[in-house]
Amino acid sequence: MTETALPVAVIGGGPVGLAAAAHLRSRGLPVKVYEAGTSVGTNIRDWGHVRVFTPWRYCVDPAATKLLERQGWRLPSADVFPTGSDIVANYLEPLAATPELAEVVETGARVTAISRQGLDKVVNRGREQRPFVLLVKTAEGVRRELAKAVIDASGTWANPNPLGASGLPATGEAEFVDRIAYGIPEVLGRDRALYAGKATLVVGAGHSAANALLDLVRLAKTDPATRAIWATRSTNLVRIYGGGDADQLPARGELGxxxxxxxxxxxxxxxxxxxxxxxxxxxxxxxxxxxxxEGPRTIGPVDRIIAATGQRPDLLLTRELRLDLDPWLESTRALGPLIDPNEHSCGSVPPHGHRELTHLEPGFFTVGIKSYGRAPTFLLLTGYEQVRSIAAALAGDRAAADNVQLVLPETGVCTTTFSVEGAEGVGCCGGPAPKAADACCLADSVAKGEGNIGCGCGVAA
Known part of the structure; x- marks a missing residue:
C-alpha cells in the first residue's frame, strides 16, 4: 500500500474523534478510528448519569450531523439538556453506525504506541517520508498498522491526577485504590451501596467535588449514618463559592x-x-x-475517598514522536500561551486550528481535551473546529484550514456539573440558555489537580 493510500489514524471514538472521522470522510480521505473501549463513547458512559448544561443543538458537529441526517436521523429536541448516556445513545452510536463510519471504526482496539516506520525519534534523515506505525492491542493480540497521519483524540479521562499534592501518588494510594473513586461516582444511583452509611472524604476544590458533597448530603437524608468530609489543597475557595446572587451565571452561584x-x-x-x-x-x-x-494533620478514619482531582494527558503513547510541548500545560507549545488558565477563561481562548496544533513531528496532531494538556479551558465546539481545520489541511485546502472561526462565551472557567431537576433554560456552566455563540464546556479545573469535568457535552473528546 502506498503512503497516499494509507488512512489517517484517529485515536479515540468520542465526540471529537468521531467528528474528525466525519470531516475526513466528507473530504474523501481514508480514515481509521481506533476506540479502546468496547463501544464508542466509552469514557462518556462512565459519567452517563451527569446531565450536561448546554442543549442538544450545541452538542453535535456539523459534518457529523450531515452524515446522520442522510440516514433519516433528526436532532433530539434542540433545547433539551441531555445526559452523558443520552449523548452516547442518541448521537455517538448512530453516528458510528452510518455507512461512512461503520466500516472505519474499530472498538476494542487500544493504540499503545506510535512511531515512524523503521525509525526511532533520534533519527533525522528521511523522517517525513516514513509513514507512522501504530501498535494496536486487541483481544486477539498486538498488531502493527500504518498511517499517513495521526489525530490523537484519546482524551484524558482514563488518566486521573493522583491524590498526592505534589502531583505524585500519595504513599499508600495504590494500596487502597479499591476504596478511591476517581472522577464522578454515581452516589445516588449505581454506586449508592458503596457510600450509604459510610464516611467519605471528598478531595478537590472544583465543582465536581461540590457535586459529590451535595449528593452525599442528599444520601444522608435517607441514610443518616452517611457522612461527608471535604479537603482541599487550596485555601481560596472563591472560585467554587462564586458570587452567590451576584454571579452572572445564576446556577453556578446557586451551587456555590x-x-x-x-x-x-x-x-x-x-x-x-x-x-x-x-x-x-x-x-x-x-x-x-x-x-x-500549621503542620502535619490527619483526616479520618473514613471508609472511602472521592478524588475530584482532575486528569492529565498520557504522554507514554507518543514517547517515540518528536513533540513540542508547553513545559507546564503539556499542550502543544504554540497553543500554551493561548490557553494558559492564568490568563484565559473558557470564552477568551482565541480560535486556533491546525497550525497551533502541529508538532515537530509532521502529520501528528493532538485534539480535543487532550490538546489542552492540563489547562481547564477546553470547549467541545473548540474541538470540532480543531478537527475541521486539520481535515482541511490534510486534504490540501489550506485556505479553509487557516480560516478558523469560533466565537466562544466569556464566562470565566466553566465548571458546573451538579444535577438540576427541570434543567431546561440552563446554559453553559448552568447559566441562562445559551445564545448561538455559546458552546459546550467540557473541562472543569483539571489543571493543577483541582476538579473534574464541567458543563459540556462529553469528556475525553
Missing amino acids: AETRNLVESGQVPLLSGFAITSIQEVEGRIVVGGETA
Whole structure:
C-alpha cells in the first residue's frame, strides 16, 4: 500500500474523534478510528448519569450531523439538556453506525504506541517520508498498522491526577485504590451501596467535588449514618463559592451558595490548605495524612475517598514522536500561551486550528481535551473546529484550514456539573440558555489537580 493510500489514524471514538472521522470522510480521505473501549463513547458512559448544561443543538458537529441526517436521523429536541448516556445513545452510536463510519471504526482496539516506520525519534534523515506505525492491542493480540497521519483524540479521562499534592501518588494510594473513586461516582444511583452509611472524604476544590458533597448530603437524608468530609489543597475557595446572587451565571452561584452553606452550617467539615501525603489503614478503615500551614494533620478514619482531582494527558503513547510541548500545560507549545488558565477563561481562548496544533513531528496532531494538556479551558465546539481545520489541511485546502472561526462565551472557567431537576433554560456552566455563540464546556479545573469535568457535552473528546 502506498503512503497516499494509507488512512489517517484517529485515536479515540468520542465526540471529537468521531467528528474528525466525519470531516475526513466528507473530504474523501481514508480514515481509521481506533476506540479502546468496547463501544464508542466509552469514557462518556462512565459519567452517563451527569446531565450536561448546554442543549442538544450545541452538542453535535456539523459534518457529523450531515452524515446522520442522510440516514433519516433528526436532532433530539434542540433545547433539551441531555445526559452523558443520552449523548452516547442518541448521537455517538448512530453516528458510528452510518455507512461512512461503520466500516472505519474499530472498538476494542487500544493504540499503545506510535512511531515512524523503521525509525526511532533520534533519527533525522528521511523522517517525513516514513509513514507512522501504530501498535494496536486487541483481544486477539498486538498488531502493527500504518498511517499517513495521526489525530490523537484519546482524551484524558482514563488518566486521573493522583491524590498526592505534589502531583505524585500519595504513599499508600495504590494500596487502597479499591476504596478511591476517581472522577464522578454515581452516589445516588449505581454506586449508592458503596457510600450509604459510610464516611467519605471528598478531595478537590472544583465543582465536581461540590457535586459529590451535595449528593452525599442528599444520601444522608435517607441514610443518616452517611457522612461527608471535604479537603482541599487550596485555601481560596472563591472560585467554587462564586458570587452567590451576584454571579452572572445564576446556577453556578446557586451551587456555590449551597456548598458554602454545607460548610457554614456544619453539615460538612472542611479542611482547606491540606496537602495529602499518605493513606494508611487503621482498624480496617483509612486515615489520610497531609501537611497544612500549621503542620502535619490527619483526616479520618473514613471508609472511602472521592478524588475530584482532575486528569492529565498520557504522554507514554507518543514517547517515540518528536513533540513540542508547553513545559507546564503539556499542550502543544504554540497553543500554551493561548490557553494558559492564568490568563484565559473558557470564552477568551482565541480560535486556533491546525497550525497551533502541529508538532515537530509532521502529520501528528493532538485534539480535543487532550490538546489542552492540563489547562481547564477546553470547549467541545473548540474541538470540532480543531478537527475541521486539520481535515482541511490534510486534504490540501489550506485556505479553509487557516480560516478558523469560533466565537466562544466569556464566562470565566466553566465548571458546573451538579444535577438540576427541570434543567431546561440552563446554559453553559448552568447559566441562562445559551445564545448561538455559546458552546459546550467540557473541562472543569483539571489543571493543577483541582476538579473534574464541567458543563459540556462529553469528556475525553
